[in-house]
Amino acid sequence: MALFDPKAKEISGYQRSIDERTSSIRKYYDEIGKLYYDQYKDMNVDNTKDINTRCEAITRLSNEIEDYKLKILFVKGLKKCPNCGTENSLEYGFCFKCGSKFSEDSAQEPKSDFEKAEEQLEEVAEAAEAAEAVEAAVEEKAEEAAAEAEKKDEE
Ligand SMILES: [Zn+2]
Structure with a gap:
């Protein structure tokens, strides 16, 4: 039955994420309208910053919706x-x-910008860990060499 189809479940999850973002976008459009009107009405009011923040949020949400649409397509093959x-x-x-x-x-499965950013962070963390391991090995070698030299001095 379709209800128990894991693909259908995955798709409806993505669809829910799209719906949430769509209603957030609508809310931001409303707020921008009000902010703009308040500014239009009163010359002393400057809502530019608040309007810009909402415009940026709408762009981000729209991009995320596109990502989810691609994921739905991928699930459908x-x-x-x-x-x-x-x-x-x-x-x-x-x-x-x-x-x-x-x-x-x-x-391959499409990745959202967020997932790509997370992957990059992981790669950076791995590289940092590898660098630390190298540093530790170098330090150990230096200590060994120093101990060796000390021994020779004593002889
Ligand atoms: Zn084509």
């Missing part, structure tokens, strides 16, 4: 042609409509 926007099967190497070539990683 589809991907979007970056050239014409046509939905293609994941395994296609070329768009069946416009013939554009898909990138090598086009069949």
Whole structure:
């Protein structure tokens, strides 16, 4: 039954995230309208900063919605042609409509900017850990050498 389909469950989760963002965007549009009106009405009021913050939030939310849409497509076994926007099967190497070539990683799960940023952070942390290990090894060697030299001095 569709209700127990894990894919359907995943899709409805993404859909819920999209709906939440859509209603946040609507709320921001309302607020921007009010802020702009207050500024229009009273010359001494400057709401530019508050309006800009909301515009930026709308852009961020819109990008996140696009990410979720791509994830839904992926669950359905589809991907979007970056050239014409046509939905293609994941395994296609070329768009069946416009013939554009898909990138090598086009069949992989799409990642949101947030996930990409998290991955980068992980890589940085791993590199830092590796650097620390090297430093510790170098220090150990230096200590060994110093101990060795001391021994020789005593002899
Ligand atoms: Zn295309």
